[in-house]
Every structure is written in C-alpha cells, then in structure tokens.
Amino acid sequence: MSEDIYREIILDHYRNPRNKGKLADADVSIHDSNPLCGDEIDIHLRVDKDMIKDIKFEGRGCAISQASASMLTELVMDKPLSVVKDLAKNEILENIGLVNLGPARIKCALLSLKVLKLSMVKYYADRDPESAKKFEDDSKLY
Amino acid sequence: MQKGILNVSKIREDFPILRRIVNGNNRLVYLDNAATTQKPMAVINAITDYYMNYNSNIHRAVHRLAEEATLAYENTREKIAKFINARFIEEIIFTRNATEAINLISYTWGSLNINQDDIVVITEFEHHSNIVPWQILTHRKGAHLKYIGVDDDGYLRLKDYQKYLESGRVKLVSISEMSNVLGTIVQLKEIIKIAHEKGIPVLVDGAQSVPHMPVDVQSTDCDFMAFSAHKMLGPTGVGILYVKKEILEKMPPFIGGGDMIKEVHKQKTMYNDIPYKFEAGTPNIADVIGFASAIDYLKAIGMDNVRQHELEITQYALNALRGVEGLTIYGPLDPHHRGGVLSFNVGDIHPHDLATIMNEHGVAIRSGHHCAQVLMERLDVSATSRASFYIYNTKEEVDILINVLHQARRIFRI
Numbered sequence: 001m002s003e004d005i006y007r008e009i010i011l012d013h014y015r016n017p018r019n020k021g022k023l024a025d026a027d028v029s030i031h032d033s034n035p036l037c038g039d040e041i042d043i044h045l046r047v048d049k050d051m052i053k054d055i056k057f058e059g060r061g062c063a064i065s066q067a068s069a070s071m072l073t074e075l076v077m078d079k080p081l082s083v084v085k086d087l088a089k090n091e092i093l094e095n096i097g098l099v100n101l102g103p104a105r106i107k108c109a110l111l112s113l114k115v116l117k118l119s120m121v122k123y124y125a126d127r128d129p130e131s132a133k134k135f136e137d138d139s140k141l142y
Numbered sequence: 143m144q145k146g147i148l149n150v151s152k153i154r155e156d157f158p159i160l161r162r163i164v165n166g167n168n169r170l171v172y173l174d175n176a177a178t179t180q181k182p183m184a185v186i187n188a189i190t191d192y193y194m195n196y197n198s199n200i201h202r203a204v205h206r207l208a209e210e211a212t213l214a215y216e217n218t219r220e221k222i223a224k225f226i227n228a229r230f231i232e233e234i235i236f237t238r239n240a241t242e243a244i245n246l247i248s249y250t251w252g253s254l255n256i257n258q259d260d261i262v263v264i265t266e267f268e269h270h271s272n273i274v275p276w277q278i279l280t281h282r283k284g285a286h287l288k289y290i291g292v293d294d295d296g297y298l299r300l301k302d303y304q305k306y307l308e309s310g311r312v313k314l315v316s317i318s319e320m321s322n323v324l325g326t327i328v329q330l331k332e333i334i335k336i337a338h339e340k341g342i343p344v345l346v347d348g349a350q351s352v353p354h355m356p357v358d359v360q361s362t363d364c365d366f367m368a369f370s371a372h373k374m375l376g377p378t379g380v381g382i383l384y385v386k387k388e389i390l391e392k393m394p395p396f397i398g399g400g401d402m403i404k405e406v407h408k409q410k411t412m413y414n415d416i417p418y419k420f421e422a423g424t425p426n427i428a429d430v431i432g433f434a435s436a437i438d439y440l441k442a443i444g445m446d447n448v449r450q451h452e453l454e455i456t457q458y459a460l461n462a463l464r465g466v467e468g469l470t471i472y473g474p475l476d477p478h479h480r481g482g483v484l485s486f487n488v489g490d491i492h493p494h495d496l497a498t499i500m501n502e503h504g505v506a507i508r509s510g511h512h513c514a515q516v517l518m519e520r521l522d523v524s525a526t527s528r529a530s531f532y533i534y535n536t537k538e539e540v541d542i543l544i545n546v547l548h549q550a551r552r553i554f555r556i
Contacts, residue, residue, distance in 0.1 A: 002499040006553045015490070037494050038511045038518075038525050060524045062492035063554075105498060 005098060006063060013067035018074055023056040028126065030119040034111050039065040043115045047123060050081050057115075062108050068096050069112035076116070084120045087113060146537075147450045148443065154534050156182040156439075168504025171539045176322050176350060176483045176530035177508055178372045181432075182439050185375060189432040200427055201401055201418070215427055218434040219417075222382055225437050226348075226367070227358040233390060235383040235417045236425055240349045241271035243368035243383035244316070246420065247345060248275035250393045251366075251385075252314070258284040260313040263306050265290040265298055265328075266520045267321040270513040272347045276316060290317075292520055296324040296473035296480070303333065307340055315344045319351035323512045323526065324473030325456075325480035327351065330362050338363065343389065349373055353532075354452055354481050356445040359384055375436035377429035383420075390416045397422040448533055452482035455531050459484055459540045466547050468556055472521060482531035485512070488547060489556040493527040499550045505543055 023029075023044035033040040039061030046054040055077055057069045075095055076084060092113050093099045093106075101109055124131050154160050157180045162170045172180060192214065198207035200215050216231075223231045237243045252275075256262060262276045266289045273287075280287045288306050291299040306312055315337045320327050334344045343365035351357055352367075353374030359367055366389070371380035385393070395402060395413055399422035404412040413419045440448065457477040463469055468489040474480045488496065493509030500507050508528045511518045518524060529543055 002502050002550075002553050005498065006495065011554065037509070038515075039494075040524070062494035064495070105494070108494065 005101075007097065009097065010063055010067045013070040014063040017057075017066060017070040019056050019077070020058065020070065021056050022058065023054055026056075028119050028123040030115050030122060032111065032115045032118065034061075034065070034107050037062070037108065039108055039111055041065065041069050041112050041115045043069075043112065043119045045081075045119050045123065047081055052076050052079055052081055052084075057112065059112075061111075064096075064098070064101070064105055065108040065111050068092065068109045071096050072112045072116060081120055081123065084116055087117075089113065146454055147447050148533060150451075150534060150536055153443075156184065157534055158183065160534060164504045165502050166504075168502075171503075171505040171542050173529040173531065173535065173539065173543060174506045174508045175532040175535070176373070176512075176528065178378065179353065179375050179532050180534070181377065182375055182436070184435040184439055185377065185432045188435040189377060189428050192428050192431050197428075199424055211427060211431075214431045214434070215425070218430050218437070221434050221437045225441065226352065226384060227360050228384055229360060230387050232415070232417045233384055233387050235385065235390075235420045236430055237368075237381035237383055238379055238426070239372075239381040240347065240368040240370040241275075241381070243381045244271055244345070244347065245275045246383055246396045247366050247368075247385070248279045250396050250420075251389065252276075252279045254394060256280065256283050256285050256313050259311060260285040261288050261306060261309060261311045262286070263288050263290060263303065263312050263315045263317075265317055266292040267296075267298075267324055267326065267514060267517045268316075268318055269322050269347065269349065270515070271349075272316055272318060272345075273516060285313075286311075288312075289516070292324070292326075292517065295475070296321070296326045298326070298328060300329075300333075303336070307336065307342070310340075312337075312340070312342050315342055316347070317344065318347040318349070319357070320354070320481045320483070321473065321514075321517075322350050322483060323485050323514045323517055323528065325483035325485075326473055327355075327479055327481060330364070334363055350481060350483065353440075355449040365389055371429065371433040371436065375439055376433035377426075377436075379426045380429045380433050387416070390420075393420075395419055395422075399423045401425075443533060451533060452531055453477050455535055455537060455540065456480065456482045456484070458537050459529065459531070459543070462540055462544045463547075466544065466551075468551070469547070472526060482535075483528065484530070485526040485528045487523060487526055488551060489554065491550055491554050491556070493525040495554075496527050496547075496550050499553060500543075500546050503542070503546045503549075505546055507543070 026044035027047045029044045031042045041059040044056045055073045159180050164170050196207045196210040198211040200212040219234045222234050290302045337344050345366035346364040348367045348369040352369040365386050367384040372378040402419050402422040470487050472485040497509035510525050
C-alpha cells in the first residue's frame, strides 16, 4: 500500500514543490502547524477583485503534507477566493489521489487546506469584519 | 532465536500483545518502548484482581476491603523505595505521571526557592516535561533558564555547565539521566557532585533511565527524581516522585484536598505527614497496585541484565543501521554511553512517511519531535524516526526494521 501512497506524483511534488516560497506583496499570510507531528505550512495570498492572483506556500514536513500543499496551490491559482469556502476535504484527498488515508495521516494531507481557509477568513475579516462572520464555520473546521 | 543474556522467548510469552498480527499478516514488531512499554500478564492480572476482589478507597475506611487496598497501595510504595534504594519509604510520592512530578517540584519547592535573577539549569536534550515547567516558573519569578549545550556527537557540553555554576546564581539543576531522543546517558554522579559542592540541588528526570538500568538515588545523591510506571511495564496514570526527606519536609503542599490533611477548620488546615501531604484526593489505586507487579517482574530479571540485554541489541542495531546508505544516526555511537533509543533519518524521507511504511509491515516506531523540539532545533531537523527497545525485543526484530528501511528507500527511490 505504501507504493500506492508514495506514487510518482506525490514524490514529484514533495521534491519539486510548485509555488513554494515567499510572496513579497501578499495581502494575507497565515502560518499553522500540526502539533502531533510538527508539519508546518505558511500560505501567502495575493488577491485582486476576489480573484487569487498569486499563491505561495512555505513549509516543512512529510511528503504528504508538502505535496498536498503544492498541489493545492495549483488547484486554486487564478480562481475566485470564494471557491476556497466550498473546497471540501474529500476534494483535496481526491486531488492528491489519497482518498483512503488513515486517521493518523489525514491531518497531514489537510493541513494546507486548513491554512488556506484560515487565510481566506483573515482576508475578509481584515477588510470587512461583518462579512467575515459568515466564514466562522470555516475557521473551526478542524 | 539467538541466545542472549535474557531468555527472551520465555519473556515474550508473558506479553499477550506481542502475539498480535497487524496490517495484513505481519506479527507486531513493537519498537516504541521509549513512549510506553507493553504490560506483562502479571500486571494486567493484578489490576483485575484488585477490581474483582478488593476494590475500595484507601487510607480511610476501617472495613476489610479498605484495609487490603491500603496495604497493597502502600506495598507498591515500599517496593519502589527499595527499587531505587531510597532511604525512607516516605520519600516516594505518587503522581499521575513524570510530568506532574516535575511540575509538583516546580510549583512547591521552586516557588519557594527560585527568585528574581536566579538561574535554573537544564539541557538542550530535555523532554518538554523538563522544559516547560521551568519556563513557567522562571517567567513568573523573573529568573533565567539556561541550557547546557549538546555537542555534535550527542554528549553534553559540560563547559557550559561549569560556566553557569560559576555565576553563583544557579539555584537548581534539572537534567535527564538518559535522553529520550539521543539515548545519551549522562555522567550523573559527576554532574550532581559539582552542583552539590556549590550547595545546588539536582532534579533527575529518570523517565528513560529508571526502566532500563540500575538506578540508586543514594549513590547518585540526587535530591529529586521523577519517573513513570508505564515506561517500565506498569500501567499508565502512575508517576513517581522521589524527594530527599529533609527537603520534602520543608516543601509547601501542591494540590489541596482530601487525604493531604490532618485537620481542616474554617480558616486553617493542618497538613498530613509526608508523603500523604502531596497526594490529595483519591489516587490511581488500581494502577499503583498493578505497578508493584511490574517492579517484581523487573527485579526477577535484574536491572543489570535488562541493561546488558539492551546493550547487546543496541550494539547490533547500531551496526546494522550504519550499513544503511544515506542514514544519519543521532546521538553517541558507543553503546556504553547510550540507552536502547535510536533516532535516525534516511535521505529526504520524512519520519512520518517512514513510520507509515513501517506500520504497513507491522513495525511500530515513533516519528516526530519526541516532545524535544529544543533538541530538534539544535540538530536542525524537524523530526526524526526513533526505534526503542526493551526486554522482549530481539535481533530478529532489528533485522525486520532494517529490511523495511531498505523497502522505504526503494519506494522513495533513494
């Protein structure tokens, strides 16, 4: 089964992450970590007229957490920020091809989604605290 | 099975969990003993026997069950005192775990004796349980927390220690006898002797050492020692704190409540004698009683033999790991300077990925920061994989570990 998890695409994104680095003119940056295993992810977003114009991530951790973050940046690049609200856990797991991850590893795969959702909430909250209320559930997802 | 100092096949029969088949058709290879050990039937039976036959609260009622339960509970205390060669039985206090034992000292002795600008000395390889309580205390008091450095081979930089001691402001040294990541066994007697020459007391975190080697508190002359039952065949939920009697007698209470008192009036309480003064509320009676059987089990084997067995298996594992290409071992390479705790990394395989692959082959190892993030920063890694051994582990199990390591290298194309 390990062979199924650590497929070429996961190893590729792990070793050659896309959109990795800092973003000088980011509108929002959020950091979070998984205290259980120490995986860390930072997400930086540049947003214009509700469109994700640029997204970069920084982080360190296991192949699953880092590949998942890399693939997530590709998934949402140039998409409306509002898309993030509707992104479901299953979509992420399908996106990285790991729908059968056990409970011990699923948090690794979903850490970047959590940080992206927190980034979205912060982006709206910074601009309009009232509008951010409708995203409260998103920040409590995990 | 190869012949060693212990009759491991016979020992394994006492641990039903070791017969488990996990993840397909793999026999469990349990190499996470630094986190917690498995329990022999004798311990499981002792707990069941208590609940089935003499379950009762202790130290209060005069009925038969209470009498038996109290005797059994206090019997464990006596066995622990003998096991670590304490002078007095009342030097042994039961807590929930080693963490609570260290916090007890921090909140009682520490609150009384650590003041502004004082220094508490610990090391870079401490477990979070021997860092955070001292951070809380020193922040609260305006005191300072200083770390003895760890060199590239996993040994303590004792020059740092000398330097701190020369400041004249050190009021406590708190140190692990064995690192839970590097396995390093420290020169405890020497460290304590130097501190005592300056009148500084020393707390020993014995969570990793007491289960794996002979420990004698009179010989080391430590002032405080904390350790955990569950890391030495005993149940979870039982920590042990040893404190020298003359220090314990001067310590203010920790948690207030029942059992720690002699008399309670509206505005005033007379506290109970030691050690009961530090054991408020109904304790973990069943598991304390179960722990006595764990001590009996270890004594029957002999702690010198436990150490010798682990020395052999550690030597074997060190040699085997060093043959794996791209593998980095952290900590001393001389097995005489370390316990059976081996931390390593292989190429760019993250420890969690390695542990996932191990798990699929039935091998339980630990991966992560091992509650030692200060040390991870020092080693400049985010995590390590860790295999840790105990009396029931075999060289054949080390071979399985090495086999799966090679499989992981293939999967990651290293």
